[in-house]
Amino acid sequence: MSVYFVHKLCKEARRDPAFRERLQQDPEAALAEYRFSDEERKAVLEGDVANLLQMGAHGYLLGTLGNLRLFGLTPELYTQRVDAAKER
Amino acid sequence: MGEIVAGFGVPHSPSFPAMVEREGPQCVPAQLYREVAQALHAIKPDLVVVFDSDHLNTFFLTPLPTLCIGVTDRTEGPNDGTPALPHYIVPVEERVAGHMHKFGLDHGFDLAVNQEFTVDHSIMVPLHFLRPQMDVPIVPLFINGIVPPLPGARRCFALGQMVREAAEALPAGTTVALLASGDFSNDIGGLRAPRGRHAGTADPEWADTVLEYLRQVKIDDLLNEATSDRMARAGNVAGELLNWIAMLGAIGDRKPSFLEPEAHRGHAFGVWRWD
Numbered sequence: 001m002s003v004y005f006v007h008k009l010c011k012e013a014r015r016d017p018a019f020r021e022r023l024q025q026d027p028e029a030a031l032a033e034y035r036f037s038d039e040e041r042k043a044v045l046e047g048d049v050a051n052l053l054q055m056g057a058h059g060y061l062l063g064t065l066g067n068l069r070l071f072g073l074t075p076e077l078y079t080q081r082v083d084a085a086k087e088r
Numbered sequence: 089m090g091e092i093v094a095g096f097g098v099p100h101s102p103s104f105p106a107m108v109e110r111e112g113p114q115c116v117p118a119q120l121y122r123e124v125a126q127a128l129h130a131i132k133p134d135l136v137v138v139f140d141s142d143h144l145n146t147f148f149l150t151p152l153p154t155l156c157i158g159v160t161d162r163t164e165g166p167n168d169g170t171p172a173l174p175h176y177i178v179p180v181e182e183r184v185a186g187h188m189h190k191f192g193l194d195h196g197f198d199l200a201v202n203q204e205f206t207v208d209h210s211i212m213v214p215l216h217f218l219r220p221q222m223d224v225p226i227v228p229l230f231i232n233g234i235v236p237p238l239p240g241a242r243r244c245f246a247l248g249q250m251v252r253e254a255a256e257a258l259p260a261g262t263t264v265a266l267l268a269s270g271d272f273s274n275d276i277g278g279l280r281a282p283r284g285r286h287a288g289t290a291d292p293e294w295a296d297t298v299l300e301y302l303r304q305v306k307i308d309d310l311l312n313e314a315t316s317d318r319m320a321r322a323g324n325v326a327g328e329l330l331n332w333i334a335m336l337g338a339i340g341d342r343k344p345s346f347l348e349p350e351a352h353r354g355h356a357f358g359v360w361r362w363d
Binding site for chain 2: 004007008011050053054058059060061062063066075078079082083085086087
């Protein structure tokens with residue numbers, strides 16, 4: 001259910017440059033108010049996008065994290081990590 | 089009594105405006121949009137009901153309406169920064185939108201209503217190619233085709249039937265066309281996008297199946313097979329097919345007069361006209 005906060009994170013990161021800045025400076029502090037599950041919080045901070053997709057995050061929104069280069073991601077790394085989780 | 093006069097179905101790939109700017113008017117998407125634009129121009133409807141799936145740009149999850157009608161006099165967009173797409177103001181036929189809202193409530197459709205909003209590429213890419221003059225008013229009908237759980241195919245088909253009845257209840261001589269926006273198979277940033285790519289056609293076979301059902305007017309087969317699970321296998325935005333299904337509900341059992349796929353892109357361009 002709380003995958004909602006992953007979606008909210010993506011939406012706010014795209015909408016709000018100040019929030020984006022805080023995510024780059026100190027991601028843990030910037031996300032303190034986000035009511036993630038422990039697993040979600042860990043996956044977000046590690047940029048583990050494949051795991052987030054498997055938890056139900058929507059790729060259309062989640063791709064924002066790669067495009068904005070947050071949590072160590074780049075567009076290329078996003079695709080690599082998602083590829084690794086694709087069914088053969 | 090008003091009348092449904094035509095239906096159009098097109099994709100809304102946000103890469104198309106920049107692609108056409110780069111490659112020119114002879115590239116395939118430009119030609120296919122032109123084919124549909126010429127039909128719209130020839131028919132000159134009083135308004136176009138647009139069946140559309142917003143990509144969490146007009147709406148978010150707070151709340152996310154499953155079905156929603158825009159009742160206002162204008163909207164604008166794109167609100168999501170589509171490359172090479174100008175910013176447009178689009179007239180909305182507020183009186184007809186209000187009528188359809190009320191007609192729906194009286195006929196089993198409790199549509200949410202939105203009275204001030206901007207729209208994303210899913211409406212603006214089609215209008216940019218089909219009618220850049222923006223002189224044909226629209227009535228936007230939003231169907232959640234993106235964020236599961238999605239509405240059922242039969243429910244969306246019935247929504248289209250309601251729209252037809254509502255159109256027929258308009259003043260004599262009012263002509264209404266329909267526009268369905270979206271792909272049959274596409275996955276963006278998800279686990280079903282083709283390997284090595286951020287986005288792409290997840291399930292070309294499903295796109296072919298849909299196309300065949302449209303060609304042969306096998307609407308019942310389409311409604312039976314277009315389950316949430318089946319569409320999910322075709323990608324995380326493949327529920328945009330629901331917009332086409334709603335349009336079919338409004339035009340009834342008719343063969344398309346033009347239907348051309350871009351198979352590798354999981355979508356098609358279609359015209360239904362009987363003038």
